[in-house]
Amino acid sequence: MKDHIETTTAWVCDKCDKALVSQKVKVRYLEGNFEVDLLKCPECNMVFIGEDLALGKILEVEKSLEDK
Amino acid sequence: MDLDKLLEIGNQCIHSEPPVCVASCPVHMDVIAFVHEIEKGNFAGAYKIMEQKIPFSRLIGKICDHPCETLCVRKGVGGSIRISELEKTVIDLGYTIPKKPLLLPKNKGNIAIIGGGLSGCVAAVELNKKGYKVTIYEKTDRIGGSLWEYEGKGLETAVIKEELLVIEKKGISICYNTEVLEENLYSYRGKYDALYLGAGEWSKAYRINPETFQVENSSLFIGGKIQSHNHSVIMSLSSGKRAAVSIDRYITKTSMLASREREGIFETKLTYKIDNVKPIDVVVKSSHNYSENEAKDEASRCLKCQCDACIKACVHMQRYNITPDRYIRSICHNERIVLGNRTANTMINSCTECGLCKEVCPIGIGMADIIHATRESMVERGKMPLSAHDFALKDMQYSQSDYFSLVRKQPSKEASKNLFYYPVIAFSAYARGLYKGSGKTGYLFYPGCQLSSTHADYIGDIYKHLVGVIKDKDADNDVGLYLGCCGAPADWAGRFDLMPESVQKIHKTWEEMGEPTFILACSSCASTFEKYLPMIKTLSLWEVFDTYGLPEVDIKKGKRELCIHDACATRHNSALHESVRSIVKTLGYSIHELEYSKEKAKCCGYGGLVSCANPEQAEDFVKDRISESEADVLVYCAMCKDAIVKGNKRAYHILDIIYGNEINQDSPQKMPTLSERQNNRKHLKQRLLKEIWGEEVMNTENIYNFTLHISEDVFAILEKRFILVSDIEKVIDNAITKKERFFNPQTLHYLARLRLQNVTYWVKYAEEGTDIFIKDVYSHRMEVVEG
Incomplete structure (x- = not known):
């Protein structure tokens, strides 16, 4: 899931007013557990997932896990 | 699932069965591939196909006694394809000098061939190819035997010689002028590992195994004329080939x-059925052999006999380019796989389970039941992709919840007495029906969840009409109302585990109501009832209309023509088909029957939850269906209308024409969105309770202090991604109250997320006071662990 993940963005955390940073984040679906670099708020840890990522790589991984 | 049994079914599929010409050719030349090449003008390619099965094809092709032509399916519709004539032209135009044979070591054994006639030469060449050292014993000074009978009568001397020369070139030894007789045969048997006897005539009559050409269990094999007792060139060739295998x-x-x-x-x-085959006469030769163009024309008459009835009828099989035999093998592979991807999952979830394949299959193989069992097995083993049916199952849950579910007896005389004071209603059939209330529910109107989603406005009127007309004729039996979902989505999704809950609820209601007859308006409900609730007597709403009379509507003769798209779930209900047609005619329309109608109805693409699991495949179904006719479509299933209108074809539900709601021909038709469909169900329940039973319903709707603005473009995205407005509302509410959102200082947009059950929804929006303008929505199932 490493490809095509943004490392900088104009989006900021609205609650904490912090710029987002790229950090290792745990994601899971069905039997799959991964650690990937994603943008998140350094303060409240809210993770940012853009449309391209959600409908691209994430969807692809979801589908392949469903077919496992 | 018993996969071995399934494979047996797959083996019955005749898609891969050869045509009769190939089966009646003793060496099984691939006639279809052969004529294909000729049609393309590739005569060298056609010659290669002959060579694959016919040894000495340059000679045999000119003199073959062609048993294939006697049985050709074209025979009765213009005359058998002249395969033998085509072969002659192919040799003339496509013969290519064979490559020099590779001389491989011949160490598998020593074989003697007695008799250098046609079958002997063939056996020799075949055994040589298999790696044996072969010696031919010929009593005369030349090999070829009966081939020479055709010298100057179809075969040129030089060509015969050239072709037979191949034998020696391959390294086969020939002993000319060496006659072997029964008396000294024994000595040869001692010297060789096996003997092939193809001498044409022999003094002793051996008992030859007709399958193996073997004499008892000995090393002696006999073919050719001695065995076949006839002069067929191709039979002789075949026996030589088969004996070599033995x-x-x-x-x-x-x-x-x-x-x-x-x-x-x-x-x-x-x-192969020739009912729809137009006769085309045999192409006549203008000279000794077919010319190139004559051969192409003659080849194009070939029907390429192959059973493809199911593929022709089904866009699902077309999309995956698959036939039941291969489909079943794919299923078995998918079921047995332990490690690796189950690549057939999407295909298995793209069948509408409509049952058309079984209708058109000459041997009655139906994929619907097989697919259904497969989906159940996938669910049972936890291998069903979650995303395939998740939305539909959640929507079913909604229908089965208190938002929509409702059971009511007909309002009693006492409860509705107020109505009778209003003169307009007092004399209506409905009021008269209420007045005759008996307290015993004889009928229960069950409109189903989809009709209530897309045609909610009719439900109340239908109910009142039913009370009026039924009570008029059958005063003892009241008509109740039951809103709910039969569980068809769970059935389609293979969720056998969810069926008992749906079905038992209906069964319990039926018992509590005194076992009334259900009046069903949805074809999928009808099949679910038939399958899971056979004890409940059901009638279709259309049969009831046809029997008890239609609501009072404007009936004029000479209205336009409509083509009827039958609901696939009703394909075996001919009474229902007739009722629908009778109603349409009564209303003054004429009917255009589609090629695939009634028991051969094609699915609209909604069946089997295909529109949920594979929207592109669902689109194929609609496109295919609407291309069948120019006329507007009449349907009697709410899902069919939804699918066809979404496919940009004007469609009317039978209720539209019954209630005179055929809208303006020029205005585009629009179906409710997924969110509207849920709201329609909820509001229908509230409306009916209030209007008919006088019950006020507490509004359970969430009240938010913001207003959503969703453009048509964004709505289209919502539909495509199966996202509801209610999901968006929850995300926004959470974003505003908890400030859990991102902000983009450049665009001034917010982006918020919220996980609802097993899906995370993301909404991008602009906020202007309490007005929320939705810019984008998307979702994913992957769970992100925050913190």
Whole structure:
């Protein structure tokens, strides 16, 4: 899931007013557990997932896990 | 699931059965591929196909006695394809000098061929190819035997000589002028590992096994005229080939009989229907042989006999380019796989389970039940992709919840007495029906969840009409109302685990209500009831309309023509088909019957939850269906209307024409969105309770202090991604109250997320006071662990 993940963005955390940073984040679906670099708020840890990522790589991984 | 049993079914599929010409050819030349090449003008390619099965094809093709032509399916519709004539032209135009043979070591054994006639030469060449050292014993000074009878009568001397020269070039030894007789045969048997006797005539009558050409269990094999007792060139050739196979098996000590059932002439299971075949006469030769163009024309008459009835009828099989035999093998592979991807999952979830394949299959193989069992097995083993049916199952849950579910007896005389004071209603059939209330529910109107989603406005009127007309004729039996979902989505999704809950609820209601007859308006409900609730007597709403009379509507003769798209779930209900047609005619329309109608109805693409699991495949179904006719479509299933209108074809539900709501021909038709469909169900329940039973319903709607603005473009995205407005509302509410959102200082947009059950929804929006303008929505199932 490493490809095509943004490392900088104009989006900021609205609650904490912090710029987002790229950090290792745990994601899971069905039997799959991964650690990937994603943008998140350094303060409240809210993770940012853009449309391209959600409908691209994430969807692809979801589908392949469903077919496992 | 019993996969072995399933494979047996797959093996019955005759898609891969050869045409009768190939089956009746003793060496099984691939006639279809042969004529294909000719049609393309590739005569060298066609010659290659002959060579694959016919040794000495340059000679045999000119003199073959072509048993194939006698049985050709074209025979009765213009005359058999002249395969023998085509072969002659192919040799003339496509013969290519063979490559020099590779001389491989011949160390598998020593074979003697007695008699250098046609069958002997063939056996020699075949055994040589298999790696044996072969010696031919010929009593005369030349080999070829009966081939020479055709010298100057179809075969040129030079060509015969040239072709026979191949034998020596391959390294086969020939002993000319060496006559072997019965008396000294024994000495040869001692010297060689096996003997092939193809001498044409012989003094002793041996008992020859007709399958293996072997004499008892000995090393002696006999073919050609001695065995066949006829002069057929191609039979002689075939016996030489088959005996060579036997000799090889004999020497390598493998089974003499295994997998040889279809050697030589056999009966194919393929039956090709010629009902719709236009006769085309045999192409006449303008000279001695067919010219190039004549051959192409003659080849194009070939029907390429193959059973493809199911593929022709089904866009699902077309999309995956698959036939039941291969489909079943794919399913078995998908079921058995332990590690790796189950690549057939999407395909299995793209069948509408409509049952058309079984209708058109000459041997009655139906994929619907197989697919259904497969989906159940996938669910049972936890291998069903979650995303395939998740939305539909959640929507079903909604229908079965208190938002929509409702059971009511007909309002009693007492409860509705107020109505009778209003003069307009007092004399209506409905009020008269209420007045006759008996307290015993004889009928229960069950409109189903989809009709209530897309045609909610009709439900109340239908109910009142039913009370009026039924009570008028059958005063003892009241008409109740039951809103709910039968569980068809769970059935389609293979969720056998969810069925008891749906079905038992209906069964319990039925018992509590005194076992009334259900009046069903949805074809999928009808099949679910038939399958899971056979004890409940059901009638279709259309049969009731046809029997008890239609609501009072404007009936004029000479209205336009409509084509009827029958609901696939009703394909075996001919009474229902007739009721629908009778109603349409009564209303003054004429009917255009589609090629695929009634028991051969094609699915609109909604069946089997295909529109949920594979929207592109669902689109194929709609496109295919609407291309059948120019006329507007009449349907009697709410899902069919939804699918067809979304496919940009004007469609009317039968209720639209009954209630005179055929809208303006020029205005585009629009179906409710997924969110509207849920709201329609909820509001229908509230409306009916209030209007008919006088019950006020507490509004359970969430009240938010913001207003959503969703453009048409964004709505289209919502539909495509199966996202509801209510999901968006929850995300926004959470974003505003908890400030859990991102902000983009450049665009001034917010982006918020919220996980609802097993899906995370993301909404991008602009906020202007309490007005929320939705810019984008998307979702994912992957769970992100924050913190």
